[in-house]
Amino acid sequence: MSKDLGVCYYPEHWPEDMWAKDAADMVAAGIKWVRIGEFAWSRMEAVPGKLTLEWLDRAIDVLGGAGLKVILGTPTATPPRWMIDKHPDMLAVDESGNPRKFGSRRHYCFSHDGYREESARITRIVAERYGRNRHIAAWQTDNEYGCHDTIISYSEPAKIAFQKWCRDKYGTIHTLNEAWGNIFWSMEYFSFEDIDLPNLTVTEPNPSHVLAFRRFSSDQVVRFNKVQADILRENTDMPLIHNYMGRILEFDHFDVGADLDIASWDSYPIGFLSDRLEASDDHKARFLRQGDPDMQAFHHDLYRAVGKGRWWVMEQQPGPVNWAPFNPAPLPGMVALWSLEAFAHGAEVVSYFRWRQAPMAQEMMHAGLQTPDGREAPGMAEARQVADIVKAFDDVESSQSPVAIVFDYASDWAWHTQPQGAGFDYFRLTFATYRALRRAGLSVDIVNSDCRDFAGYRAVFAPGLATLEPSLVEAIDDAGAIGVLGPRTGAITTEFRIPEGGRPGVPGLDARVELIESLPPHAGMAVVGGGTVDHWCERLSGSAKPLLSLENGALVLMAERNRWYLGGFPDETLFDRIVGLVSEAGEFETHPMPEGLRRRMLGDLEFLINYDAGDVTHDGQRIPACGVVVRKDGQVLAESNMN
Amino acid sequence: MSKDLGVCYYPEHWPEDMWAKDAADMVAAGIKWVRIGEFAWSRMEAVPGKLTLEWLDRAIDVLGGAGLKVILGTPTATPPRWMIDKHPDMLAVDESGNPRKFGSRRHYCFSHDGYREESARITRIVAERYGRNRHIAAWQTDNEYGCHDTIISYSEPAKIAFQKWCRDKYGTIHTLNEAWGNIFWSMEYFSFEDIDLPNLTVTEPNPSHVLAFRRFSSDQVVRFNKVQADILRENTDMPLIHNYMGRILEFDHFDVGADLDIASWDSYPIGFLSDRLEASDDHKARFLRQGDPDMQAFHHDLYRAVGKGRWWVMEQQPGPVNWAPFNPAPLPGMVALWSLEAFAHGAEVVSYFRWRQAPMAQEMMHAGLQTPDGREAPGMAEARQVADIVKAFDDVESSQSPVAIVFDYASDWAWHTQPQGAGFDYFRLTFATYRALRRAGLSVDIVNSDCRDFAGYRAVFAPGLATLEPSLVEAIDDAGAIGVLGPRTGAITTEFRIPEGGRPGVPGLDARVELIESLPPHAGMAVVGGGTVDHWCERLSGSAKPLLSLENGALVLMAERNRWYLGGFPDETLFDRIVGLVSEAGEFETHPMPEGLRRRMLGDLEFLINYDAGDVTHDGQRIPACGVVVRKDGQVLAESNMN
Amino acid sequence: MSKDLGVCYYPEHWPEDMWAKDAADMVAAGIKWVRIGEFAWSRMEAVPGKLTLEWLDRAIDVLGGAGLKVILGTPTATPPRWMIDKHPDMLAVDESGNPRKFGSRRHYCFSHDGYREESARITRIVAERYGRNRHIAAWQTDNEYGCHDTIISYSEPAKIAFQKWCRDKYGTIHTLNEAWGNIFWSMEYFSFEDIDLPNLTVTEPNPSHVLAFRRFSSDQVVRFNKVQADILRENTDMPLIHNYMGRILEFDHFDVGADLDIASWDSYPIGFLSDRLEASDDHKARFLRQGDPDMQAFHHDLYRAVGKGRWWVMEQQPGPVNWAPFNPAPLPGMVALWSLEAFAHGAEVVSYFRWRQAPMAQEMMHAGLQTPDGREAPGMAEARQVADIVKAFDDVESSQSPVAIVFDYASDWAWHTQPQGAGFDYFRLTFATYRALRRAGLSVDIVNSDCRDFAGYRAVFAPGLATLEPSLVEAIDDAGAIGVLGPRTGAITTEFRIPEGGRPGVPGLDARVELIESLPPHAGMAVVGGGTVDHWCERLSGSAKPLLSLENGALVLMAERNRWYLGGFPDETLFDRIVGLVSEAGEFETHPMPEGLRRRMLGDLEFLINYDAGDVTHDGQRIPACGVVVRKDGQVLAESNMN
Numbered sequence A, B, C: 001m002s003k004d005l006g007v008c009y010y011p012e013h014w015p016e017d018m019w020a021k022d023a024a025d026m027v028a029a030g031i032k033w034v035r036i037g038e039f040a041w042s043r044m045e046a047v048p049g050k051l052t053l054e055w056l057d058r059a060i061d062v063l064g065g066a067g068l069k070v071i072l073g074t075p076t077a078t079p080p081r082w083m084i085d086k087h088p089d090m091l092a093v094d095e096s097g098n099p100r101k102f103g104s105r106r107h108y109c110f111s112h113d114g115y116r117e118e119s120a121r122i123t124r125i126v127a128e129r130y131g132r133n134r135h136i137a138a139w140q141t142d143n144e145y146g147c148h149d150t151i152i153s154y155s156e157p158a159k160i161a162f163q164k165w166c167r168d169k170y171g172t173i174h175t176l177n178e179a180w181g182n183i184f185w186s187m188e189y190f191s192f193e194d195i196d197l198p199n200l201t202v203t204e205p206n207p208s209h210v211l212a213f214r215r216f217s218s219d220q221v222v223r224f225n226k227v228q229a230d231i232l233r234e235n236t237d238m239p240l241i242h243n244y245m246g247r248i249l250e251f252d253h254f255d256v257g258a259d260l261d262i263a264s265w266d267s268y269p270i271g272f273l274s275d276r277l278e279a280s281d282d283h284k285a286r287f288l289r290q291g292d293p294d295m296q297a298f299h300h301d302l303y304r305a306v307g308k309g310r311w312w313v314m315e316q317q318p319g320p321v322n323w324a325p326f327n328p329a330p331l332p333g334m335v336a337l338w339s340l341e342a343f344a345h346g347a348e349v350v351s352y353f354r355w356r357q358a359p360m361a362q363e364m365m366h367a368g369l370q371t372p373d374g375r376e377a378p379g380m381a382e383a384r385q386v387a388d389i390v391k392a393f394d395d396v397e398s399s400q401s402p403v404a405i406v407f408d409y410a411s412d413w414a415w416h417t418q419p420q421g422a423g424f425d426y427f428r429l430t431f432a433t434y435r436a437l438r439r440a441g442l443s444v445d446i447v448n449s450d451c452r453d454f455a456g457y458r459a460v461f462a463p464g465l466a467t468l469e470p471s472l473v474e475a476i477d478d479a480g481a482i483g484v485l486g487p488r489t490g491a492i493t494t495e496f497r498i499p500e501g502g503r504p505g506v507p508g509l510d511a512r513v514e515l516i517e518s519l520p521p522h523a524g525m526a527v528v529g530g531g532t533v534d535h536w537c538e539r540l541s542g543s544a545k546p547l548l549s550l551e552n553g554a555l556v557l558m559a560e561r562n563r564w565y566l567g568g569f570p571d572e573t574l575f576d577r578i579v580g581l582v583s584e585a586g587e588f589e590t591h592p593m594p595e596g597l598r599r600r601m602l603g604d605l606e607f608l609i610n611y612d613a614g615d616v617t618h619d620g621q622r623i624p625a626c627g628v629v630v631r632k633d634g635q636v637l638a639e640s641n642m643n
């Protein structure tokens, strides 16, 4: 598999006589792939049933004819205005009960049958027309499921569908009442028609009710996507892709990914640092124009898992964007760094969003590789540099990492349903674990919670995994890996009850959670030897071996052979100590990194990635500011440097 | 009257074969009372009109048979799902106009006639069935009126009822227009049907309108409760109780209490510190696992007044809870301390919530005396210690305090209607007064604003009392007590107008408010000799004797004989000085306390209550961390100590 | 034109037998004008069609008879309750879709045809009755358009009217789609009926759509006002006035002002400091009881432009108000200072709000010149002092300033539509420019963006002017003035697109914006020589002469002859440097002022205005705390001093 660059392009935005030159310029810049079509429904079918696809035929011809491979998107993220007249109740409804109107994008409810049929219809139309087109080399379904908080809808169609989902799952209303514990506060239902969506209740609704609704909401996305995937499969042999977003957790990406061939994601490092990351003001100031040093890597590793090994960056930030609260520009070198880092994590394609900055509408302040008037924007030179550098390791494949983290979407739903402490968040905890492993210079794999093959791993972390199946623990142990479970692992059943056998319920580990406290900021509890437990602290008992304790004597980390349990949310110092203990016990090497520098192995290549604004020298190797050094056997193979 | 422990229990949550052992274990723990039934409507009447109470018969038999006295709750806080089908418009409506849906609890509007009739019907059913049952020793009406912001409803039934309330009160629309000053901004009505509820107006509505609506809303609760009380009275001789909450001020508890025999409240010190108290971050950090040292005492004294001397803690926090933003665990000793402090303030019963932690639904993270799997939780040992200690003073009754504070719910409604400064809050001001008296080591009584018998008091404080009746001042003076009025006392009429005679209108005191300013944080005005006036500052004139002045020369405290007026919101230093001046003038002793230590006299017993996490020695007496020492004539009679 | 005092009075609030004494007291206090009637509709027409204006006849007679000139207001800001029955859909609708109910004021949607006709009807009634009344010397239309966020309404009538507005403007839906770039995200419309209002969309709506809606919303106000103005013109020769508010930007005041004779505004310095000004906590604390030293002056200069030279203060704060989050009292002298400052800026009338504090309703805590019981409030003595002082320069007219600022309402709409960085705000930027000029001791004129005559100006600043017409630049240059454009000037077309020729598109200046970043707080970029660029930073290229650069080398300020372009949002230090550079190049003098002291030339009079709480000595002249010194040729002509 080669490593290619791509770009997102909107032929419908530009006069047809510009297409050929654009295509030629793309090719000249080293770009191999071009994504089109995903927002063009109103130009494909301006009047219901009257198709006008000739322009798209020609656009594909021009682009493909220039040598570009085309990714064609189904246009279902932006149904035309007439669709709302046809299906007035297709709009999603927000938590306050207001329909979310036409006038931007993603204006549909996943539970609306009529719209799903429309989505199937237009998918079939483009699939049949272009499924065997020789220029079309991949397909994208819809666009960024979940962006703009669009998974959860409190519409009437969603209510009806949820009642059906419950009936299918529980069979009788009595079973559901028992499962959810509806006797509590007399919340019992007498028929499935009694079940409402869990918004606008007087105080918080039953967590079992909410978690079921969250599962349902995820399932609706999977179903919606599968309808398109099935139709595409009938008509094409090319790979199917969806472009996920960063830290969108409202649906199970593994489930959607199961029906597709390649996972891709849209990587906006600077926007994400600003709008979706818990970090100190100092950290955000330090990485203001670079993005967080672990956020992209985390998603690369996550989507490599979602894509069952095959993954892309479908949209790569090429300059300042328009949608974050503040939108600074990347430092010179960062566009190249982000791109190379993706390849280091095994990406097949890195595709920039977008070719040319649009002079109008919502994204007119979103940079492209070109300025609105067609000159080169700063990102272009870096893309060209990447195309050049990447040739040095074009054929190297991603290899297994020494450690893995279990990632489980349903756990995020669970802990958002009942955080118990305002500082607790599943992603935050998992990402803190990931950061600690990266600070230790480790490459990391992320695996789904249904993974049972851990051969080759020295350690597996499963923080905050809401429901713990004993087979997971056994599988980790069978592989000879240390399993680090907790905090808050095994804390509930799939129906959101406290497990009858107590928490965490790790087989073969006598450790038990006696009591839980959640903590406000600045109330961290000191650990003997250094570090604190923040946000979340469990009081443990049991005969397992104590490894770490609070200064007040309470146990923090316990182990029985390879089965470890961690009873609190560690700060960075404590997390580093824990990783140290695990690496000792698991007999694998760590490479402690300075802040801002990160390391990733790709096969036998070592990538040193410097997110800092200044040069850094590490182990005798100088890595330039915002630069990447690729080494093989300690020798520099390639290097990016825009400074 | 003895001092007993109790517990809240939900037989409907547990298999029937567990009941007998639970009852025996309660008795063994020293528990005498058990509250049941208040959320069980869906099991009492699963189908409209079809009663299924046999399980409740048996539960009462088992519990009563074990020697426990049963408090039976009317189940009206949680109407079953079918009730909504029967009365679709019974849901309360929030300020934005959204109905507050089924799916948690308290899902009803107090103004809905149909639901009030349903509430009467189910009350009559249980009253007739159990009114003479020998195990039933008390009754609870509904549960926590006002919790989850459920007093104020902007529903259509509330609108109709409010129009009727206005007609009953004002007779003609002209009278109402005059009373409210509706000529202002042409807000005049032409008939009672014109009157809408005061939400969603363009800018703030007329304060007279809002205050009338707030009075009406309180009256609706009183009416709702009285319907149940009247039916219960017909059927039982046992005392009637309601369990109020902490700092819920949207209805007049004195009015509800007038129809009941005993007041009780639900005491959650750690949650309340976190979610409903103005205090510095330092203070909240210091008392994170203990709760505020004055918050419980304030409510004990308040509810002793609401209960006309008879009061309980119906729900006592026994460990971490689930509903605050952060939920830390109590320090060892705190459960005992809270319980003993309640008895020190004259509680007859302290009842823990709940017997066993539920493994499901909204409160699954709320600790009980037992863990979900039936083992002892940390609170159990403390409850047992309390049962033991309390024997030492089982028969001592609460006695009158040297000082009193006037507490008036309508004043809170008034000042929420028109705060005039974002830092001003009635409860905050009254509680600051209470704290100052407690820092001086004083026991305090709280009295309703209609109290006219002050015999025995040396001083009476009436801060922020919106409307001042001259007879109150006369009654205080007649008792020989110093009356400390203000700030913002006598500031409006009952119709929310500036009194014609000016403010504060204290008879026999020539002090007049010329001008008022509200102040942002950190803008306190320095007082000569120490301390500041914060939040609220009145400019006073008049011939009364000046006692304290601002450094800019403005008067702060003025007096004429026993009639004092305070023209600002004091900080702690100033409040301590004022209490000092009052104690000198009123010739009563104070006992200045270190931070965290509090003192309360119960008859001739002196309770020293240490909220601090460390031991403290005061006047030669060591009080352990989170401990209570009970002394008689300076000798230790009893002591709690879990450390 | 003389300089007069006025007052706002509500005869309908007081017994008729008080009117004569009130009128006499006004005259005795030196007051010449009295405004009445603007909220009295329910007393003018208590029943639809039945006029009851006799009381108003008598009130005008009494006031006029005492020698006062009467300003009569049309009562359309407060339609009576029966109006809502007649036109139930006349209420404005908020962004969430909720109608904004009756019960306060301004409860109407500008787009409702029925209400506009009612407004015309009542205007005609009063115009015909009083148009030639000899006591009526001016007319006010409605009251404070835009107060309480009342310009923008998402009602059904607004939607219909907006569709019509679009049809009138664009002719065909294809033209509109092209203009707005609706191809983006398939937002194309197929007919004008497809167009919805831009609220409740899934993510942000098209900025072209929003800006069009903002223009439409402003036009609706202009139309509403013009209907009244036209009717009044038919019936009176007296001047027509509207009373605008501070920092209300949702409609174009120049457009409304074009149909009137005099602009007036309602000046509440202390409330505005607290609730509508970006400033540090220190600044807000320092001027807590004085108001911001530039905020009033800015509006004086703005409304002098809106009034084409003729302007008043219709409502002057005379003491504490009721509506800000915190409401402190003015320091002694401030009421006089504010009044004199207005006259220094050319006001014809300063009118206090209100004569007597109301004892009821929403504004009962709003001070007047009298207390509710008719005694003098602190403001009265200051008003009297002003009446006396002003005689010294009664006939001096406002003269042209050396510098001007271009102010453009549509630019505020544009940048609210798409701030791109949360710290960017048009008013904030323009006001920062104004402050810098005032710190340099300069008098400033404000001009509308259609101004093309700049004769007499040395420099003209046009920061943030969204759309730049070349003729503006030419006109400034023709006048020999330096034109300082930017930041963010010329950044979009009128349809909210990036101009085809690039940004800023200043003719005759080779400077080009290559890239834009918006910055979070504390991320200012240092400028060589001192100061920082905050919030907004453009990367400039071009051959124009570089005047200032960032320390990282990027250009900040560029010039070609008199045409300057500024590429960032300067902090105070940088702004002072820029003003210094401009004054050098433009050869005009500056007079750097200490903080709190301000200077304004009125003809040949120099006003030194001291907002500080302490005395200040400047250039040998002592100005008392909160005092004003008026000098001619360096000699003191008059002085206010309440201390």
Ligand SMILES: [Zn+2]
Pocket (backbone or CB within 6 Å): A249, A412, A416, A425, A426, A427, A428
């Ligand atoms: Zn999350």
Ligand SMILES: [Zn+2]
Pocket (backbone or CB within 6 Å): B249, B412, B416, B425, B426, B427, B428
């Ligand atoms: Zn309150």
Ligand SMILES: [Zn+2]
Pocket (backbone or CB within 6 Å): C249, C412, C416, C425, C426, C427, C428
């Ligand atoms: Zn603005």
